[in-house]
Amino acid sequence: MIRYPVGTSVLHSPAWFVPFDEFAQRPRAAGVSAELDRFDPDGNAWVPQDTPAIRTPSAAIAYPDLGRRRGPGALPERFRVRFAATGLAPLYPADGTDFDAAVAGIEFVAVPYDDTTPPAVESEPRVVRLLPGTAYPYGPGVRTVYGVVVDAATRAPVGNALVEARGVTIRDGIAWLERTLTDAAGAFRLALRWEGEPAAGPPPVQVFHLTATERPGRTGAVEVRLPTGRNVRHVIEIAEH
Structure with a gap:
């Protein structure tokens, strides 16, 4: 399992992702997009969100303040992130997890918090492996x-x-x-x-x-x-x- 140092600053984010080009063996920041969905339990469907991601100086993608909700009765919410990059394809199962082609993103839970009560669970950075696709620009001489x-x-x-x-x-x-x-x-x-x-x-x-x-x-x-x-x-x- 790769452990990658992530500069999280003082922001709260329920998830941190580090896109990693597996063929080149290095983090990939440029040209990687991330789309966020929220699971709607009433409609039993994933609903696209317009919440923007931020990119840290250490190439991590995060969603700061996701889960910030005031008032009693706030419940955890389920989200997923879908990644895309030219020439690359995201491998969603985590290291050590059986592969399943039906997995369409990386899921996580945003635990509610407010200014006086920080999140109950601290998130760990997750490496997102990007595998070369059919259009990957292999260098000269690569068989x-x-x-x-x-x-x-x-x-x-x-x-x-x-x-x-x-x-x-x-x-x-x-x-x-x-x-x-x-x-x-x-x-x-x-x-x-x-x-x-x-x-x-x-x-x-x-x-x-x-x-x-x-x-x-x-x-x-x-x-x-x-x-x-x-x-x-x-x-x-x-x-x-």
Whole structure:
């Protein structure tokens, strides 16, 4: 889990978010937008809010004063934030949480407080991982493969599926991970910067095992062989397991 120092000043905010470009391995401040929704329990729906976010000098996004309500009977309110950035796709489940493509934002609760009674719960900064999408501007020389994730039964595209490749470096055995999210049409483009499993030729190839996850128990996989499969459209079929 990444811990990132956040300058919170003296502001009260029920949530602090640090957008993090996972491919570049650095916080991302420019070009990231955040949309706030409030859950309406009467209508059982999320309602967009016009509450503006603020950005701290340490690149955090926060909603100061959200939850400030005077008077007896004020109750906690449920909110969510949806992020967007050109070329990037937000990974909403927190570190250590099972992936689910249906999760559409990061939820939090704003506890009511006033000038004499501070919030009962102090919030911790949350890293929001931004994964490279199909339009991510990979630099020159970055090896990528592409394809689509579909439902094995219906052949319908699976949007927002998590596509991953894992392995270890041949020389020193260091574990590596590359991952991306599919777009609405199920398409993906995944960087493969590290070595795959060597396989005898001719010609000699490296083997990579790509997995796609829609939710726990609903996954698929495909084997990619490079360099022969570099310009092949790889299809990953999602099914129940």
